[in-house]
Amino acid sequence: MIGENITAESVHADFKPVEFRGNGSEYFGIWIVNLLLSILTLGIYSAWAKVRTNQYFYSNTLVDGHSFGYHAVPMQILKGRILAIGLFVLYNLLSAVNPILALAGILLFAVLLPWIIVVALRFRLRMTSYRNVRFAFRGDVGEAFIYYMMLPGLVITASAMLATFGAAIFQRDLTAQMIAMGLAALLWLALFPQIILRKDRWRFGNIQYGRTPLVRANFNARPYYLALLASGVAVMLFIGLAIAAVTALGLSGGNLKSDPTTAVGFTVVIFVGYMFSLFFGITVYTTIVRNHQFNNLVIPNLAKTRSNINLWSYLLLMMGNAGLLLITLGFAYPWVSVRTVRYLANHTQVRVDPAIEEVLGRTENADAAFADEASEVFDMDIGLA
Amino acid sequence: MQKGRYCFANSVKTALVGYRMDGADVIIEFEHAPVLKVPFDSLCYSPGSAPWLHEYRLCDDSVLCCYEPLPAGRCSFSHRLTWFEKNRTISVLALLCIPVLLFLLVFRAVPAFSAVAANFISDKSYQSIGAGYLAVLDKGLLHSSQLSAKDQADSTRLFQALAGRHGSKNVNYRLLFRDSARMGANALALPDGTIVVTDDLVSLIGADSEPMAAVLLHEIGHVERKHSGRIIVQSVSNSYLFSMIGGDFDGVAEVLAGAGSGLLNNSFSRSMEQEADDFSLAGLQRERMPPAALGLALRKMLENNEGKGQQTVRLAEVMSSHPDIYKRIHATENYGKPDN
Numbered sequence: 138m139i140g141e142n143i144t145a146e147s148v149h150a151d152f153k154p155v156e157f158r159g160n161g162s163e164y165f166g167i168w169i170v171n172l173l174l175s176i177l178t179l180g181i182y183s184a185w186a187k188v189r190t191n192q193y194f195y196s197n198t199l200v201d202g203h204s205f206g207y208h209a210v211p212m213q214i215l216k217g218r219i220l221a222i223g224l225f226v227l228y229n230l231l232s233a234v235n236p237i238l239a240l241a242g243i244l245l246f247a248v249l250l251p252w253i254i255v256v257a258l259r260f261r262l263r264m265t266s267y268r269n270v271r272f273a274f275r276g277d278v279g280e281a282f283i284y285y286m287m288l289p290g291l292v293i294t295a296s297a298m299l300a301t302f303g304a305a306i307f308q309r310d311l312t313a314q315m316i317a318m319g320l321a322a323l324l325w326l327a328l329f330p331q332i333i334l335r336k337d338r339w340r341f342g343n344i345q346y347g348r349t350p351l352v353r354a355n356f357n358a359r360p361y362y363l364a365l366l367a368s369g370v371a372v373m374l375f376i377g378l379a380i381a382a383v384t385a386l387g388l389s390g391g392n393l394k395s396d397p398t399t400a401v402g403f404t405v406v407i408f409v410g411y412m413f414s415l416f417f418g419i420t421v422y423t424t425i426v427r428n429h430q431f432n433n434l435v436i437p438n439l440a441k442t443r444s445n446i447n448l449w450s451y452l453l454l455m456m457g458n459a460g461l462l463l464i465t466l467g468f469a470y471p472w473v474s475v476r477t478v479r480y481l482a483n484h485t486q487v488r489v490d491p492a493i494e495e496v497l498g499r500t501e502n503a504d505a506a507f508a509d510e511a512s513e514v515f516d517m518d519i520g521l522a
Numbered sequence: 523m524q525k526g527r528y529c530f531a532n533s534v535k536t537a538l539v540g541y542r543m544d545g546a547d548v549i550i551e552f553e554h555a556p557v558l559k560v561p562f563d564s565l566c567y568s569p570g571s572a573p574w575l576h577e578y579r580l581c582d583d584s585v586l587c588c589y590e591p592l593p594a595g596r597c598s599f600s601h602r603l604t605w606f607e608k609n610r611t612i613s614v615l616a617l618l619c620i621p622v623l624l625f626l627l628v629f630r631a632v633p634a635f636s637a638v639a640a641n642f643i644s645d646k647s648y649q650s651i652g653a654g655y656l657a658v659l660d661k662g663l664l665h666s667s668q669l670s671a672k673d674q675a676d677s678t679r680l681f682q683a684l685a686g687r688h689g690s691k692n693v694n695y696r697l698l699f700r701d702s703a704r705m706g707a708n709a710l711a712l713p714d715g716t717i718v719v720t721d722d723l724v725s726l727i728g729a730d731s732e733p734m735a736a737v738l739l740h741e742i743g744h745v746e747r748k749h750s751g752r753i754i755v756q757s758v759s760n761s762y763l764f765s766m767i768g769g770d771f772d773g774v775a776e777v778l779a780g781a782g783s784g785l786l787n788n789s790f791s792r793s794m795e796q797e798a799d800d801f802s803l804a805g806l807q808r809e810r811m812p813p814a815a816l817g818l819a820l821r822k823m824l825e826n827n828e829g830k831g832q833q834t835v836r837l838a839e840v841m842s843s844h845p846d847i848y849k850r851i852h853a854t855e856n857y858g859k860p861d862n
Contacts, residue, residue, distance in 0.1 A: 167607045173623075189607075208579070218766070226761060235650070268534040269530070269585055494534060
């Protein structure tokens, strides 16, 4: 018994916190020059800005006394960014001119999605190094198709079919229709966390550091269900708030159309409620899922990670960040970014084994930056931290 | 000879080295290996993890870490950038300049560019956009008109007269009538010169009245000023700028930037409504009709929509795509007066 305790403590003692050495005022200098030059060059400089920003954050994040490196070249980013934004602008133009063509564009994008995800992850990891050894991503497009298109598509189709058939069969029975809708929602709730779990296992489990074996992502389903449930509670809170606001409005005899003061008050209450539930939902989800992921990531015989984000302190940080951004009209962004990264670093620990001294990397060709840029421009969630 | 650290390519191994410049080359001297000579121009610079550290990446992915920047690199682009980023005076100046530059870019340059660019959109494109939108509206929002043939004929006659006198000859103006419970008493202009008025509007203000003329002139104003084309160009330009300049925002900042973008679009929409009102008022004057006819139409539409006569508060106006209706009515009543 005593021996077990000693072992547990000694293992725990091996974990060292990730250190973030950046500070807000230092990053402010980089950010403000980035912003100024991006405006003056009508966005061309943004490629250099991205490299400077990533280099700053990567090189100031230290594990076991060594920093990470970011190696993308600005011209590489610029070409990818111009191509991705060109497509985005074309899509906006098509939406305005011909919605049917825009729909065709969305379908084409959906077909290309798995390829974009894989190439973007390859580029992002290939451009990242630790102790001058690069990371790599080994997942393939077929797997990306399964996790990002096929499985979600099947679950959504099955849920929609259940709801539609329910409505068609029980045309005159509202209760039966509601039950069919409830079952469709339950089917979605039961299967969706499983899809996200498999997607995350695939994303993390295909990361490779140098020539070491692939990362082991020993994730299980329970935290994903818990995170979805907790996020659902946040949405319910918001809906409850909206109902309460409408009820209060009705009781006070207010009229949104004729009374602008009431309309503004109502809008502000709904907006604040929406923002709070959004933060709460994101924070709860991030806390539960990230802690689980980082507590179950292993590079065999080389490293292991831990995460202990606290829900309330993280929520407080997020709310504080939103307040800071609102008060300063966005100019506190550098401090907000640094505060967030420092918080995440302070709540992450890594145990690095001595075997790291023998790790070798490999020379590989880098993918083009287009897919990485496209994933950012079209707001795709492929982040790993 | 300066002291530094050399990180071997594809390896965590490092070695203490000495380095110096030799003309345009960098000489790296190892303790137990041959001297390495690399052209300075082939090195890729990045500031290191600490303020005193400077990293130079070699072509083979090895890295030379120096505590002082290499003399030949002091004037390079990266070094200049680092100097800019660390200079507090430049930060303060940039902080002062950025709001002004953003204002000029978003509220002056983009609208001016849109006004010019909208003229380069071909008539065929405007016809295609108009036909596309009408098809979408007819499928969802609009239904066949229930108005009498006489009301339709009266309004059409008035419209043709106004379009002939105030509209461009190259625009194929036509007036359509539709029933729409969701739109209520309203009118809208499509970029190809199609104006749609709802049955409720005709019933409310009369088929052949001065207020109807004012509303039709307002809609003709939207077509003449090419507002649809300008909205398309502005929206695409703003998408480009937000992606390129604010593309690296994430998390909370992204949500707030999205809200800002929506408010910006509303601001453009308000200024276009104002332009259409001005077009209508000038047209009414040329038709020898009272400018207050527009105000009367707006007031009737407001009363029809259950308005009870309170001023819009400032925040509500900012969030709306149309200017405060009371200000618009007030402007029509005072149109042409010396102090207006």
